[in-house]
Amino acid sequence: MATTSAPPILSTPSEHVFHDPTASTTELKESKLSEEELYIQYEIPRTIREIRDGRWKRIALQFPDEMLVDAPRVFERLRDGLARERAESRRQKAGRNGVEAIGSGVDAVKLEDETQQSTREADSDEAEEKLTILADTSYGACCVDEIAAEHVDADVVVHYGRSCLSPTARLPVIYVFTPQPLNMARAIADFKATYPDLDDRVCLMADIPYHHHVETLYQKLRGEGYTNLFPTEIQHDPSSLLPNRSIPPSAKENAENLKEYSIYHISTPPTPLLLTLTSRVRNIHIHSTSADTSEAPRTTIALLRRRYAALQSLPSTPTIGILINTLSVRSYLSALTHLQSLLASHGKKAYTFVVGKVNVAKLANFSEIGAWVVISCWESSLLEGLGGDFMAPVVTPFELEVALKGEGSRVWGGEWEADFGSLLKNDGLVNGSAHNPGETASSEANWADDPSDDEEPTFDLRTGRYVSRSRPMGKPRAVDPSTTGAAAPAPPSSALVQRAKGDVAVINGVLSPGAEFLREKRTWTGLGSDYEIAYERDEEGKIRGAAMEVGRSGVAKGYDM
Template sequence: MSVAPVLSTPDTHVFEDPTPAIDPSLVRNFSDEQLYLTYEIKRTVDEIRHGKYKRIALQFPDHMLTHAPRVFEALQKELALQDKKQHVAENLDALSLDADQKRLCILGDTSYGACCVDEVAAEHVLADVVVHYGRTCLSPTQRLPVIYVFTFRPLHLDAVVASFQKTYPDKNHKVILMADIPYSEHVQPLQSALQEAGYNNLFPTSLLHNPSSLLPNRTVPAGVDADANVLREYSLFHISEPPTSLLLNLTSRVSSIDIYPTVSEGSEAPQTMSASTAQILRRRYALVTNLSTASVFGILINTLSVKNYMEALAHVQDLITRAGKKYYTFVVGKVNAAKVANFSEVDGWVIIGCWESSLIESKDFWKPIITPFELELALTDERHRIWTGEWNSDFQSLLGKKTVVRGEGTYDDDTEEQDADGVSADSDSESEAPVFDLRTGRYVSQSRPMARPSASASKKTAATSLIKRANGDLAQIGGEVSPAAEFLRNKRTWQGLGTDYEIAYDYDEDGKIKGAAMEEGRGGVARGYVVGDSERS
């Protein structure tokens, strides 16, 4: 895309939720018994009473909002019934029931992805706890406690066993059994059925609230904690198609991945398919290479709930600053192309969000969006940058990590006075190593606009007099280089009529400019111009 998109918000530009597709047949009318089982009404009420919560926020994804009123009424009924029993057992006056009455509210439109706990919306209603329904990324929250209700879905186990046997004919093959969170209760029954069929080298995963695990939010086989290479001996059989970010995390950690889809077209049983992420990884690496010479980054904070997001922001800011580049920080809700296209001076974006929704694969965005892990690769010095095919979406594992950024502390003139960061205040930009775009081979003149502050900036002196600036100087605000001001000066400043057109001349055989033929111009007034002998109105 060579120009920015139209700055409107049509449906086609709205950021797509990374949550996997939902089978429409699963969104159906439940009986009261099915509703109590699917939404775990009894367990939810017990946890609310155990935690002594008074204000409860119920967070539903969009496809479950049709069940929200019935779940609300069921919880309200069970809470009132149990409170009444407790008061009767304690011989308290019935009038005191109002003081202990629980207040429920429904959170429908989430601030960020449906997989994340919406603490922002919950705090608007002064909630003490959030009950999160549906699949989730299980990212640790910042402030509020959470009750997770995964709303487990049914699965035809015999069809899964038959598909597994067709995929792994060798019964001694090492296989990890894993499922998307709403199907996780089927992992243990699947292992039992496969063991009866003769499979002995199976490892059934269990849910674990730890996105930084080698198998995100899952337990790992014995010996993997001591040596991660043990995981490469296993193939992985995954029930339901995982999000792209999870797939990229798993690809470089296990031998192979086979997916049993739970959403199928037609009446035929789903067939297991092998997962391949080579094309996605090539595309992500191309983005990393492209942004290695970017001069201005935009940091998108796409969460206010995930634990340590402020530490991740400080880590990203430190990386960009040490690389001599400029950054601007933006707090956004759901990301779309129209929002980020308003800042055309930004060369690339870094998104800080939950580990599932941080991967944005869309061609609608004018400038690419990468993750903190990919930013580290982009800014790492070429002598230390090694692409192994590994991909990590969890920014928690990057905190406290020291990265050698490109060009940091490498200057030719060692005799000049340097500041505390090792940057010479009086040296000019020609002493720096030249930067080339690895994709096009072209020289990039302003890849590190913040690498060399001017002498006046380093001495903290403010100049108020007018000075003559050379054509190659960068725009400064308060003695600090401002790439945004430079962008506005070069790209959005009117230079005069006709300056956006190239002036071309005709040359004769001797290389001299040919004179233009003299012609009689227009004359008269705007009501009726006269061109030569003819009159035009």
């Protein structure tokens, strides 16, 4: 590796002042909704009523990016509406207190004391609400951003737009689905063309902003003679057979009965929902709301093949990163604990990461990781839509469960699960049988319990080659009680121990594949790492410090000297 004769320049010369030579061409969009449309779409009256009923004083308003253009107007209407409600409440309380005092005939002193006490209570109860717009979500826009809301000490979050409806962990939520219009005549004509048989069993579903049209569509189709329709209702249950939707009565008795139904879905569903429904119903038809013609039924065969291909490398991957992509879903910590235990039982090394909004460049910084498993809300569990290609496979907890099964039981029948909450409810997860709790655990799942020291060989299913270090952590070692008092254990240390070539790197006496990768495979270790630092010393050998001087001030666009 070439060496440099001088350290790299990590600062900008003082004469370089940062000015943007190009004029800004970004135009701010203006809200195009009329006053009536704004009140209807953002459900201003209902939001005010629920805030008043809950007596919340610090309210966070969470908007997706495409709705930020309406955020100032919604903020003003809520602020003014809450102020009118407070004033009206004060007047009503003052009127009731006056009537009660006159009717009771109390003396003037007692009347004044009661009036003052009532005024103090009213002032405490009718304090002004503080509204805050959350303009940038920590993770996906479909999730309630409890992290950002807690930064402003919010008592409640008002979530606008489509939502994954994942159960939150800390704060109450007011959901405003921002209902969108639908061409009902075209939807009915499209349904009749798709299902000419009046006896077809069809579940009517819609994306969250269009769900209020389902009941109307159901009634009109009943008038056309259809007899076996089921209008779904919104439920906060991502682990349901129809995620966040009610299911037909026959499916409650036997889940297999759901396969007798087709699904007519208004608006394009998210890809995880499409994959989840593929193996649970007979077929799916999507009614497009943004085009003049109905969208052709989407096939998931190619996508399922890509997902299956991503699983082929996991059994032979020694180091797996657990990527936490949500801090709001209620059971994300339970999912983290489960995945850590699962990987440890298979001899894999797991590292946990929280990187905020995920993109390809962020994950590319961790070249030690051979594969990623994402803990996210069920709608954000697939990261394929982020653009670009990830350097390592990115899978869901369900897919990891499938990949770590033994070779004798690693059979995937096409089913797919997006919500990790449903996996945690399944008692068969610990033994590696995600869909058959009564199935006997495979030798792969229980290899740590095998008394033999010989490990089952692992082969890369893509290349057929033998992988010698697919389980770098080895089998869990039992502690011998007879040796616990022999010698005191060494104090824990976070220092990285670098041994002679041929030995492995350990931290606190535990093998660290990440440290081993850093020692052997990383060729770049940071700016200035190839420059030998030499300090100036005085006659006594002490390091001479640099003279102190006043630095620059201001902002990066133009510093003040």
